[in-house]
Amino acid sequence: MRLSIVLVILRKELVETLRDRRTFVSLVLLPMLLYPLFALLMSRMAGAEMDALEARPSKIAVWGELSPDVSAALATDENKLEILPWHGAPEALRRDLEAGAIPPPTPAPPRPPGPPRKGPGAEANADTKKGDADRPDVAVALAARALVGAREAHAVLVPWRGFSEDVRAGKAARVTIYYDSVWGNSDFAADRLDYALARARDGLLVSREGEKGLPKGFTSGLEVVSRNVAPDERRVGKVLGTLMPMMLILMSLLGGFLRAADMTAGEKERGTMQTLLCAPLLPIEIITGKFLAVFVVSLVTALVNVASLGLTLRRILPGEMDVPFSAHALTFALLVPVTLTFSALFLAIAAFARDFKDAQNLLTPVYLPVMLLSMLTSLPGMELSVATSLVPLLNVALLIKAIYLGDVAPDLVLFTLGSSTLFAALTLVFAARVFEREDVLLGGRGSFRAVFTFERQKGGIPSLGFSLGAFAVIFVVMFYASVLLEKTTNKTAQLAGTQLGLFFLPALAAIAASGASMRETLGLRMPRPRALVGAVLAGLSGGAAVSALATRLVPVPREFADKLGDALLLDGQPLWVLLIVIAVLPALCEETLFRGLLFSGLSRAGFAVALIASSLLFGLAHGSIYRLLPTFSLGLLLGYARHETRSLLPGIVVHGINNALAITILAVRPAWLEKLLQTDQVPVGLGAAAALVLALGIYLMREPREAKTRA
Amino acid sequence: MSPEPSATDAALAAEGLVKHYGATIAVAGLDLVVRPGEVVGLLGPNGAGKTTALRMLAGILRPTEGRVRIGGIDMAERPLEAKALIGFLSGDTQLYQRLSPRETLQYFGRLHGLSEARLAARIDDLVRDLEMASFADRPSATLSAGQKQRANIARAFLHEPSVLILDEPTNALDVLSGRFIVESIRKERAKGRAILFSTHIMSEAEYLCDRIALIHEGRIVDEGEVPALCARAGGANNLTDAFLYHVERGAPRADGAASGGAA
Numbered sequence: 011m012r013l014s015i016v017l018v019i020l021r022k023e024l025v026e027t028l029r030d031r032r033t034f035v036s037l038v039l040l041p042m043l044l045y046p047l048f049a050l051l052m053s054r055m056a057g058a059e060m061d062a063l064e065a066r067p068s069k070i071a072v073w074g075e076l077s078p079d080v081s082a083a084l085a086t087d088e089n090k091l092e093i094l095p096w097h098g099a100p101e102a103l104r105r106d107l108e109a110g111a112i113p114p115p116t117p118a119p120p121r122p123p124g125p126p127r128k129g130p131g132a133e134a135n136a137d138t139k140k141g142d143a144d145r146p147d148v149a150v151a152l153a154a155r156a157l158v159g160a161r162e163a164h165a166v167l168v169p170w171r172g173f174s175e176d177v178r179a180g181k182a183a184r185v186t187i188y189y190d191s192v193w194g195n196s197d198f199a200a201d202r203l204d205y206a207l208a209r210a211r212d213g214l215l216v217s218r219e220g221e222k223g224l225p226k227g228f229t230s231g232l233e234v235v236s237r238n239v240a241p242d243e244r245r246v247g248k249v250l251g252t253l254m255p256m257m258l259i260l261m262s263l264l265g266g267f268l269r270a271a272d273m274t275a276g277e278k279e280r281g282t283m284q285t286l287l288c289a290p291l292l293p294i295e296i297i298t299g300k301f302l303a304v305f306v307v308s309l310v311t312a313l314v315n316v317a318s319l320g321l322t323l324r325r326i327l328p329g330e331m332d333v334p335f336s337a338h339a340l341t342f343a344l345l346v347p348v349t350l351t352f353s354a355l356f357l358a359i360a361a362f363a364r365d366f367k368d369a370q371n372l373l374t375p376v377y378l379p380v381m382l383l384s385m386l387t388s389l390p391g392m393e394l395s396v397a398t399s400l401v402p403l404l405n406v407a408l409l410i411k412a413i414y415l416g417d418v419a420p421d422l423v424l425f426t427l428g429s430s431t432l433f434a435a436l437t438l439v440f441a442a443r444v445f446e447r448e449d450v451l452l453g454g455r456g457s458f459r460a461v462f463t464f465e466r467q468k469g470g471i472p473s474l475g476f477s478l479g480a481f482a483v484i485f486v487v488m489f490y491a492s493v494l495l496e497k498t499t500n501k502t503a504q505l506a507g508t509q510l511g512l513f514f515l516p517a518l519a520a521i522a523a524s525g526a527s528m529r530e531t532l533g534l535r536m537p538r539p540r541a542l543v544g545a546v547l548a549g550l551s552g553g554a555a556v557s558a559l560a561t562r563l564v565p566v567p568r569e570f571a572d573k574l575g576d577a578l579l580l581d582g583q584p585l586w587v588l589l590i591v592i593a594v595l596p597a598l599c600e601e602t603l604f605r606g607l608l609f610s611g612l613s614r615a616g617f618a619v620a621l622i623a624s625s626l627l628f629g630l631a632h633g634s635i636y637r638l639l640p641t642f643s644l645g646l647l648l649g650y651a652r653h654e655t656r657s658l659l660p661g662i663v664v665h666g667i668n669n670a671l672a673i674t675i676l677a678v679r680p681a682w683l684e685k686l687l688q689t690d691q692v693p694v695g696l697g698a699a700a701a702l703v704l705a706l707g708i709y710l711m712r713e714p715r716e717a718k719t720r721a
Numbered sequence: 722m723s724p725e726p727s728a729t730d731a732a733l734a735a736e737g738l739v740k741h742y743g744a745t746i747a748v749a750g751l752d753l754v755v756r757p758g759e760v761v762g763l764l765g766p767n768g769a770g771k772t773t774a775l776r777m778l779a780g781i782l783r784p785t786e787g788r789v790r791i792g793g794i795d796m797a798e799r800p801l802e803a804k805a806l807i808g809f810l811s812g813d814t815q816l817y818q819r820l821s822p823r824e825t826l827q828y829f830g831r832l833h834g835l836s837e838a839r840l841a842a843r844i845d846d847l848v849r850d851l852e853m854a855s856f857a858d859r860p861s862a863t864l865s866a867g868q869k870q871r872a873n874i875a876r877a878f879l880h881e882p883s884v885l886i887l888d889e890p891t892n893a894l895d896v897l898s899g900r901f902i903v904e905s906i907r908k909e910r911a912k913g914r915a916i917l918f919s920t921h922i923m924s925e926a927e928y929l930c931d932r933i934a935l936i937h938e939g940r941i942v943d944e945g946e947v948p949a950l951c952a953r954a955g956g957a958n959n960l961t962d963a964f965l966y967h968v969e970r971g972a973p974r975a976d977g978a979a980s981g982g983a984a
Contacts, residue, residue, distance in 0.1 A: 018831040022820070029819040029860075281815035285876065288779045289832045290804040 011294050019299025020306070023273060027307055030272075037265045037307065041315040044261070045322040066090075068199030071097035071157060073107055073150070074169035074185075077177040083210035084203075091199075091206060098157040098166075103149060110171035113146045114184045147186065154188035164199030165189040180218055254414060255407040256384040258315050262345050263352050263380060265311030266304045267373060270356035273300045275369035297445035301357055301438070308349035316342045337413050344406045344413075347430035351402065351437050352380070358441035387411050399425035400489055402433045420635045428630035432482055435623075439475035469527040472520075477611020480520035484603065485631065488512040501580045505591050514599035517607045532606040537655040544710025545651060545660035549667025551703035552647050553640075558697025560639040570636050575676055585677050592673045597666030604628045604645070605652040605661045613653075621649040644668065647708075654713050732757045732915030733778065733884045737787035740773050740939075747773040749939035750787070755915040757883065760906065762930035763919040764960075766968055770939040771919045772811070775888045778917065779809040791884055805833065808877035808885045812892025815869070816861035822872035823848070823857045826879055833880040847875040851905060867898030874905055885909060885916045891925060903929055923961045933960065935967050942967045 027033050067090040076084070084091055096104060106112050147168075154166035166188040176183035185207065189200035215229045277283045286296060320338045359376060363369035380403060386392055387407040394408040405426040412418050472480075491512055495504045521531050528534065537545075578592055604624055612620035625645030632641045644665075651660040675682055733755040740748040748770040755761045765771050776782040778789055780796050780803060789796040791803040816825055823844060830840035848857050851871045856864055861872065870890065877885060887906065891899035903925055910916055920926050926933060927947055934944040943950055947960055954963035 015832060018828065022817075022828045025824075026817060026819045280818065281813050282817055284776070284781055284811065285809070285814055285829070285873075286832075287781045288804060288807060288809040289829060290801040290834075291832060292801070 011292060011298060015291060015295045016299045016302065019296060020302045023269075023300060023303030024306060027269060027303065033265075033268065033307070036268060037311045038314050041261055041311070041318045044257070045315075045318045046325070048257075049322050049325075063195065063198045064090075066195075067092045068164040068195070068202050069094060069097075069162075070199065070203060071099070071154075071163040071166045072169070073099045073104070073154075073166060074171070075174055076169050077174035077183070079213070080169075080173075080177065080183075080207075080210045083213055084206050086206075089202060089206040091202060094163060098153075098160075098162050100153055103153050107150070107168070107171065112150060114168075114170040114186060115147045150186075151188060155190070158188070158190045158193070158196055164196050165203055167203060177214065253388060254319060255387045255410040256381075258312070258319065258341065258345065258410065259348060259384045259403065259407055260381060261315045262308055262312035262349055263356075263377070266308035266349060266353045266356050267377060269304045269307045270353065270360045271363070271366055271369035271373060273303065274357060274360040275363035276366045278363075279365035293445045294442055297357070297441060301354055301441060304353040304357055305350060308353050309346065312345040312349055313342060316345070340413055340418075341410050344409055344426070344430075347427065347434050348403060348406045350434040351430065354434065354437040354441040358437070358444040361441075361444050383407065394419070394422050394426070396422065396425060396489070400429045400486060402430065406430060421633070424630065424635050424638065425633070428627070432478075432485070432627070436475075436478055436482055439478055443475060468525060469530070471531050471610040471613070472524040472526040472607065474611050474614045476524050477520075477607050480517075480524075481603070481608050481627065484512065484516045484520070485627075487516070488631075501577070502583055502587060502591055505580070506595055509591075509595040509599040513603045517599075517603040521607055526610075531610045532602060533610075533652060533656055533658040535657045537657040537660050538713075541651075541655045541657075541660050541711045541713070542663060544707040544712075545663035546667060546707070547703050547710065548647060548651070548707030549664040550671060551700040551707065552644060552664060553668045553672055554696055554700035555704045556640050556643040556647075558694070558700065560643065564636060564639050566636045570634070574637075575680075578673060578676060585674065588673050588677055589670055593666050593670035596669055597662045600628070601648065601658055601661045601665055604631075605648055606658055609649060609652055617653055621646060621653065624649050647704075650708065651711050654711050656713070660711055731755060731790075732759075732792055733886075733917060734790045735774075735778055735787065736790075738774060738777055738784045738789065739786035740770075740777060740782065741785045746939055748777065748784075751936070751939070751941055753778075753917075753934060753941065753944075755884070755917050757915050758910060758913045759931045760910050760916040760918060760929055762926040762933045763917060763936055764923075764926055764933055764964055765919075765936035769936045771936055772888055774936065775809075775811070775886050775917070775919060779807055779886045780804045781809070805880070806883050808880070808882035809888075810873055810877040810886070810890050811888035812890055814873050816864075816872055818862040819860055821858045821860055822853060822864075822868075822875065825861065825872060826875055829876050830879055835880060843879055843881075844875075847878060850908075851875050852901075867894055867901070870894055870898060870902060874902060878905075878909065883914055885914055885918075887916065887918045889919055889921065891920065891922065899925070923959070923964065927960050935964060937967055 069092045070084075071094045073096060081093070085093055099107070103112075150166075150168060154168075157163050157166060168186045168188065170184045170186070173183045173185065187200055187203055187207075189203075190196040191200075216226070218224075219226060219228055277286070316338050320335075355376060356373060359372050360369040363372050383401070383403045384407045386404060387410075392398075392408065394405065394412050398408055399405045399422050409418070409423065409426045412422075488508065492508060495507065518528075521528055578588075580588060580591065583591075604627070608627065609620050609624045612623050625642050625648075628645035628648075629638045629642035632638070648661040648664055651664055652658060731754040733753070735751055735753040738748055738751040739746070751770075751774055753761070753763075753774075763771050763774070773782065777784045780789070780791075780800055783797070789803070791806045794803040794806070796803045816822065817828075820828065826844050826847065827840065830843065835843065848854055851874060853868070853871055853875065856868050857872075861869060864872070874890070877887070885906070890906075891902050894902065899922075906916060906918065906929060918926075918929065930947075932944065932946055933950055935942050935950070943953060943963075945953075947963075951957040951959065951963045954966040957963040957966055
């Protein structure tokens with residue numbers, strides 16, 4: 011692939027995009043107007059609704075006799091309560107209530123979260139049979155529901171029989187509010203009623219204190235004032251976080267959607283595709299140029315959207331509620347892998363279309379799940395977890411939500427970025443496959459299926475797409491399986507099972523299924539003795555050298571190190587078990603997966619790509635941000651060993667010795683580690699010595715030039 | 722097909738080209754040779770396989786069987802080098818609507834790897850030769866059909882290819898524009914280019930072509946200079962009659978006749 015050609019194509023596509031007025035309107039103008047308008051509309055609607063609620067008095071049906079003082083306290087103008095005695099009460103019920111035949115509901119135990127503002131029995135659930143015993147007022151609740159449901163009153167207030175007598179006698183008089191929390195007007199009426207009753211009660215208490223000659227405030231005992239302590243950005247963020255991810259993602263992808271259809275199907279429709287195909291270009295150069303153009307357009311759209319949202323927020327929110335700039339920057343950063351993935355996906359699918367309209371028909375089924383996934387974000391309780399961080403798109407949408415809510419877990423950011431990057435790579439491979447098919451570019455669609463079938467190869471190393479795809483499947487299965495395995499108490503079996511059942515066997519099965527040569531893919535050859543000596547040295551020193559550096563760059567919190575140490579010790583298993591489960595098995599199994607299946611396939615894209623990508627995935631698979639840098643660096647060392655020696659064995663040796671050393675020290679001489687970690691950093695001297703040994707090991711593993719050329 | 726001229730020193734050579742689209746056979750074994758400085762016309766009714774054949778020759782479609790060599794270079798083995806020698810144009814080719822002809826030429830010149838200096842000089846030459854000065858900098862969407870086709874011709878000639886493959890280049894053009902294109906093609910022949918050209922217009926073919934290949938149902942049914950072709954077509958008076966003779970007969974002629982024409 012020639013970069014200069016790709017850039018020529020990219021430049022031409024961008025020039026065409028810029029000259030298209032439709033693009034400008036939908037990608038720049040629309041977002042610039044959308045967010046301010048949306049914000050304005052929201053605040054207007056919310057404000058108007060509130061105003062309307064406040065202007066109208068609440069109609070309260072009172073089924074029972076209030077004492078004159080309470081009655082008077084409720085009826086004051088400022089309460090805005092319209093008292094309707096016995097309004098809508100069925101005759102039979104009224105008789106029962108007047109006769110005191112229906113006992114009041116027993117006060118529910120106080121619910122810890124939330125203020126018990128509606129008092130006992132407020133949320134009468136008349137349907138539950140089981141509740142009937144504690145809710146003897148079921149007949150009242152049903153009648154109240156009918157009345158409120160018919161919109162004849164906003165709430166029903168029942169002062170139970172003997173209310174006035176109790177008030178006069180200085181006892182606790184009982185009253186129940188029936189309302190419908192789902193109906194805004196009813197909820198609001200209940201709030202008003204609640205407030206008015208509280209004021210009436212305060213009045214009663216003051217007069218009782220006066221009668222008994224008690225000091226003021228005697229009966230209150232405690233004065234409780236509740237204040238909402240959610241920080242302002244959290245409250246603003248809640249509204250934003252639920253709606254904005256959806257809008258941001260949908261708007262950003264829209265740009266790519268339109269351009270992808272135009273650059274593939276549109277170009278076919280306009281008869282320009284074949285001029286491009288008869289030029290001396292590789293299909294991959296054409297797709298890459300076009301893909302980059304779609305990606306750039308999507309990114310610009312994303313940027314415009316984030317900027318417009320940011321400016322809108324700055325305008326409508328008072329200064330202290332401002333969403334910080336970093337939140338917007340992070341949001342934009344998250345949109346990068348998403349736009350990457352969907353640029354490739356849209357382009358690959360649009361390529362099958364004969365014309366623009368056809369492209370829209372094909373793309374809509376892809377866009378719909380995108381809409382659904384991003385809408386899921388606004389569901390309450392839908393939050394970023396390890397599970398959701400592996401679902402494409404949803405993970406980013408939820409992470410954006412978390413950013414606006416101000417609670418972001420670094421590990422989950424890592425998972426989200428990692429899995430998004432993996433999806434992006436997979437869709438790129440898919441798109442490249444599509445564009446290698448001539449009939450696709452010329453407008454046929456018969457090959458839709460052919461793109462997904464994979465032909466078993468004969469020998470050699472697996473293809474890039476295959477090994478990435480297989481890895482993605484293994485990774486996802488591993489994750490869900492480990493969630494299930496977490497329940498097993500036997501940590502030893504769990505670890506061993508993961509290594510063998512989720513890394514080793516699936517990797518071998520995948521290689522066998524691809525038809526690739528097991529020997530070449532896994533590098534099953536005996537390295538030279540000096541390379542093995544080098545591997546031993548690297549295994550002994552690698553961990554210390556890497557941690558000396560990593561602990562300085564990303565300090566590891568003490569609790570994390572302790573927890574990890576405890577977990578690795580497997581509840582006091584003997585050392586030989588630890589060595590097998592923590593050193594031997596991971597060395598064998600992880601090397602088979604990462605430096606076997608994955609590295610071989612990736613190496614088709616070049617050594618550098620294979621080295622960095624396999625190390626990154628190796629690091630991410632260890633699932634913690636504090637371990638990312640050390641495991642990534644270790645991955646580089648292992649990838650280097652695999653490449654230089656063309657054998658898996660040195661990597662297994664390095665990996666095994668590294669792990670064995672760590673676990674032995676941890677199990678046998680924890681005091682050493684304690685001393686080492688006192689400063690939370692591996693000492694410089696030890697690090698330097700380890701680095702020297704490591705350098706020697708790397709040198710020994712290096713294959714001499716003539717051996718390489720012979721190969 | 723007779724091996725003379727040999728497939729390796731010809732500018733363009735097709736050997737046993739076959740193209741299947743599923744069960745449909747679009748081209749059923751096509752052999753063709755075009756030498757430098759020669760214009761060969763490909764004539765056939767609609768659906769005869771002309772466009773498919775020309776697309777395979779231009780490297781846009783991969784043949785199901787057979788092979789294409791351009792200047793001795795195998796299209797399947799070294800597609801980029803082979804394609805670099807070809808200028809392709811078809812009647813339904815369009816221009817990028819939002820680019821001007823000059824920008825389109827710059828785009829394709831860069832894709833062909835021309836240096837900026839050479840590209841600028843080539844564009845100046847083509848704008849002059851093809852009389853494009855009045856519209857070279859207008860967006861292509863605003864051009865007339867004749868102007869667009871001149872810009873397309875310029876694109877096909879831009880990198881001075883040794884082989885020109887032109888699929889009905891005068892399709893849907895008025896007489897004046899069509900004649901202009903035809904004259905431009907003659908000028909390219911004078912420069913020693915090998916030109917393969919398909920058309921519906923018999924007079925155009927008679928005027929322009931050194932040899933004619935008649936294609937019917939995916940096969941070449943006869944090939945040769947116009948008088949020989951007419952003589953073999955039951956003594957037809959002109960190319961049109963010879964064409965109709967073959968189409969109505971339906972069946973392909975024996976190979977011997979075709980090889981006689983090539984001599």
